[in-house]
Each structure stands twice: as C-alpha cells, then as structure tokens.
Amino acid sequence: xxxxxxxxxxxxxxxxxxxxxxxxxxxxxxxxxxxxxxxxxxxxxxxxxxxxxxxxxxxxxxxxxxxxxxxxxxxxxxxxxxxxxxxxxxxxxxxxxxxxxxxxxxxxxxxxxxxxxxxxxxxxxxxxxxxxxxxxxxxxxxxxxxxxxxxxxxxxxxxxxxxxxxxxxxxxxxxxxxxxxxxxxxxxxxxxxxxxxxxxxxxxxx
Numbered sequence: 166x167x168x169x170x171x172x173x174x175x176x177x178x179x180x181x182x183x184x185x186x187x188x189x190x191x192x193x194x195x196x197x198x199x200x201x202x203x204x205x206x207x208x209x210x211x212x213x214x215x216x217x218x219x220x221x222x223x224x225x226x227x228x229x230x231x232x233x234x235x236x237x238x239x240x241x242x243x244x245x246x247x248x249x250x251x252x253x254x255x256x257x258x259x260x261x262x263x264x265x266x267x268x269x270x271x272x273x274x275x276x277x278x279x280x281x282x283x284x285x286x287x288x289x290x291x292x293x294x295x296x297x298x299x300x301x302x303x304x305x306x307x308x309x310x311x312x313x314x315x316x317x318x319x320x321x322x323x324x325x326x327x328x329x330x331x332x333x334x335x336x337x338x339x340x341x342x343x344x345x346x347x348x349x350x351x352x353x354x355x356x357x358x359x360x361x362x363x364x365x366x367x368x369x370x371x
Contacts, residue, residue, distance in 0.1 A: 168209045168325065170358075176360045181205045181329045184290035185344065188283045188334070195279065196257055199336040205329045213316065214324035219312055221330060221345075227311055230280025233302040234288055237355040240348035241318060242288055244280040245311060250340045251276060251309075257338060277304040287344065295359040315347070324349055 169177065185202050210218050225332040228251035230244040246254065255275045256262060273278045287352055292299045319326065327348040334341040348356065 166356055168327070169207070169286065172364055173357060173360050174207055176363055177327075177329070177356075178205055178207050179285070180294055180360075181207075181346065182333075183294065185331055187290045188286045190278075190281055191286050192333070194337070195282070196254070196335055196338070196340075198338055200205060201334050201336065203332045205331040208326075208328040208330065209356060210282075210326060210328075211322065212319045212324045215312055217271075219342065221328060223254035229307045229309075229311055230276050230284070231307050231314070232284045232303045233245040234299045235344060236292070236295050236299040237359075238344065238348060242347070243307075243345045244276075244283055244342065245345060246340075246342040248308075250342055253338060253340045254279065254335075255338070273306045276306050278307075280304045283344070287346070293322070295356070295363070297355075297359065310347075314354045319338065319347075319349065 182205055185205060189200045189202050208218065208221060226248065228246045228248050232242050233241060234242060252272065254271045258275055258279070261271065261272060284304070285301060288299055288301070315326070329346040331344050332341065332345065
C-alpha cells in the first residue's frame, strides 16, 4: 500500500514548491544572481532501505546545513552542498577567497546563516499554509555523507521517511546543491490530515 495517495502527493508537492519559491527569492537577494530551482520530487522509504536510495544523496561527503523542526509533525530539513560549491557560496557572500586558511569559522557561520534563512522560509511557508506552527532548532553544519547523517539521526530501521528533494543552481556561478525535507512518518499523521483538509476545501470551492 502506498504511503501517500496520488492526490496527497500532489498537494504536498505543491506546498513544498510554493515554499521553495520563497526560498529562491531569498537566495536571489542574498547572492544577487538568478537562482534556478527544479520542481521538487517526493520519495518515501524506510530507513532500512536507505542503501537502495543512496542516489538521492550521493556517496561523497557534503557540507549540509541541518535544522530540526517539531510541532504537529517533526523531521529534518537540510540545505546540502558539495564542498566546492559551499566554498564558492561563502566566497560570493563574504568577498573572501574560497581557499584562504583559517576560513572555517567564517565558512560555518555563513553557511549557517544562509541555511537558517532558506530552510525557515521553506518550512514556515508550508506551516502557514496548513495553519500550523513549527519550532526550529538552531542550524547545524554537518560535514559527512548525508546517508550516514540519516542513519545516525533516524536509528530505527523501520522509520519511514518522506523526502522532498529539489536541486538548485545559481546563474553564472559554480554553485549548486539540494534542499531536502525529511519527515519521520511516526509524527506524520497530522500533516496528512491537514493535506486531506486542503483537498476537501479545494473540492468544495469547485
């Protein structure tokens, strides 16, 4: 049995897409360049099946800005960059050369700030449209393979993850990355109920 009906999946995808549009606008202002976002793709799988879904994250170490969220539903959001793209973004925003020594503190601080703005924009938009309020952790910069991060964070192999993934790139810059939203299905019932309510309201307006 599928975790989401096709209608639920479409609504969730549209909610994420609207939130990502807001994030793209924020990134545009930050980097003063046009940001291109792919349409989000939705996946659902158990943690124990992570190896079958490694192509979502890639095997290489990444620079990820991670923010936990909680409320009626909880999960993890992440802004994920290849290491070179993360350095290029920091260089763009700070005016510093990307490979200067002793740049770690500046790099981590800059990535945290960008991730905090973008991810709060995405999740805040989704929560507002559903009439919910979420609480956010402080951003954490994680430098590891994202698959290892998931297995460390979601220890229960039976946990079901709902993943919304989109790829973004910044015009004329060697900067690209992914935005990931991971919802643990144990707390996902209220989100599905809110999505169903949106579907009912849409039908009633037709």
